[in-house]
Amino acid sequence: MKNRGLAVFLIGVLLFSVAISGCIGGGEKTETQTTTPQYAGKIAVVYDVGGRGDLSFNDMAYLGASKAAKEFNLELKEVQSNTESDYLPNLRSLAQTGEYNLIIAVGFMMTDAVTQVADEFPDQKFAIVDGFIPDKPNVVSILFKENEGSALIGALAGLIAANDGKDKVGAVLGIEIPVLYKFEGGYRFGIKWAEEYYKQKTGNDVKIDLLYTYTGSFTDPAKGKTAAQAQLGQGAWVIYQIAGAVGLGVFDAVDEYLKSQGKEMGPPFAVGVDSAQDWIKPGVIIASMMKRVDVGVYKAVEMAIKGNWQGGIMELGLNEQGVGVSTIDAVKEMFNSLPEDTKQQKLKELGLASEDELFAKLEETRKQVPDWIWQAVAELEEKIKSGEIKVPMATTKDQIEAIREAKTWQEMEDLAKQWESS
């Protein structure tokens, strides 16, 4: 009895090892195809718990890092974090090897961990996206002026609503953290700017209210859907999502609302965030506020490789193309960075035959909004770029409250100047 069990077990082991040795051979074969023998260095990207596949923040970081790796002939290592307690070990294990020209931490949640590891390895260069670590020579903090990009979205949303005789727009946000105040404040600024622009253009007074919901999550699409449904019910005409994966629920809610009205295209519209998300639901998403994490990451790698490294803050606004409203070209670039089978599957889900059809539909979506509105948005963009108009950047509860109470965009601009001088 006992011996038979042992024999069966040994035969099992034998079979396993035969199977494996065959597979190992196969594994090596694929490896020789993919590895490039020559490289000038190594970079590493550590993702936060959100990770790759979010179609926004983390994927954008990968886009920038992989582009830089290709251009500068670098080996790119990606590390995913399972839980929050992985940040420190992941960063440390990479830094310990001393092999990496730059280690990029994606997400402000890694701020504490990067601060600590940067002290432990003063010769190792780090970059952190969205984190604020101002005074370490070996860390560059990549920050964005989300307020500037969001102001353009506010102008777009406000004018669409005003043009259709509506008086409400919406925003669905994630967890209440300082970064989101930058979005909310900028959005409010743009809406107020739209009110005045519309009055000057048509002579009609409009007042547009903002319905906003902090869902308390970045990962639960159901919460985004409920929040968006409530806002649509109250008459929100454009809903800006600033909530990561929660925003996917916002898109669903607007999509279903349109279908229930027998419409294939908005208004009402949704607005995407971080990456050019327009392709996720053509007809529903009018545009996206792009936060070019890819640009920031690329710049940081370039700096580390080319020897003009400078620690501290790297802040990217409209002028640096760090933020902006998505264009059809930007959507194409984002869509084309997806793996081929994902692209095909997405097209199938959307019921479209080809990429061209997708982009044609996106063009048509944009045509639902009159040209003068797009021009107005471009006008505001130019004014912000030239410094003629200053968009407030709220990063604390007090500051966002002050913006919420302001009646006009000029009042908000005064706040911006006040904060800047202090």
Add this chain to the structure above:
Amino acid sequence: MKANIKGFFKPLVESLIAIIIGMLIGAIILAFSGYSPTEAYVALFDGALGSKYGWAMTLSAATPIILTALTFGLGARTGLFNIGAEGTVYFGAIAAIIFTNILGNVLIGLLGGIIAGLVWMSIPAFLKVFRGVNEVVSTIMLNWMAYFIALYIVLQKIPNPDDPNKTIAVPVSARFPIVIRGTELSWAFVISVAAALIAYYILWHTTLGYELRVSGYNERAARYGGINPKKAVIWSFLLGGIMSGLAGATEVMGRPPSYAISQGMANIYGYGFDGIGVSLVGRNHPIGIIFSGIFFGMLKAGATAMQIEAGVPLEMVRMVQGIIVVTVAIPGLLDLLKRGVRK
């Protein structure tokens, strides 16, 4: 004596065989997915055990799960299926933060964890003994209640004003010192090993432990022998509460860099559930739990190395580890079921 050795070696051999089988299955999956199993496993063991840093990572990862495993293990020895460690960990961590912010001292923090664990675990104990509520049902529900109550406290009562993403931190004076600089191994590990040794001592060298175990084997026999099984059940819950309360406390007091609870309780979530696996692999024996906790810690520490050195993506790493854990837990699970059926 002879029976004792056999009782020790049989589970050990079974576990080793289970580990080998699990690793073989994992290797096949890795190979079919185009990764080299040898490279992956070398990275796993090298990362977890190949250096002082690796060992430190392994032991620090083992710290909380040894404690939560003791909660389940003590319950199982008394014939209970206590899966309430998860919720208790949250309150242990919260209590430690609040207590140490009032008085910045390690002992005060540990006391906070103990008190929170006792209070929270007394609820299922009470329900079981006086109302006959099955502990599986009550602890599952209590875990969810704990989650939302703790979330409320974390977000509304003790948030960090400078960084709303997490709670206020444990003051420096109440943090466990790091044993090896540049690692996460703090003296909290000693607490968890000591807790396991104490649990062992109680179970096998005190009258109370005898009563706990006899009630677990056969409630009626226990009553016949003059033991009050109700008392045993209450003690089992309370001791278990202390263990997982300590797990929460040591986690916030002993793990850099933040020494706080982050939003959604991301850094303390899941230890209670991991503890069930650890306890099953350790055959619900405190000494076995120390070793199986270190084994789980090794898998955790090795995950980083598997990603960095062997280039295996995290999802694949977790799948392979999951398979190993399941195969290793099977003998313990069968043991538990067999005993349940016999009763």
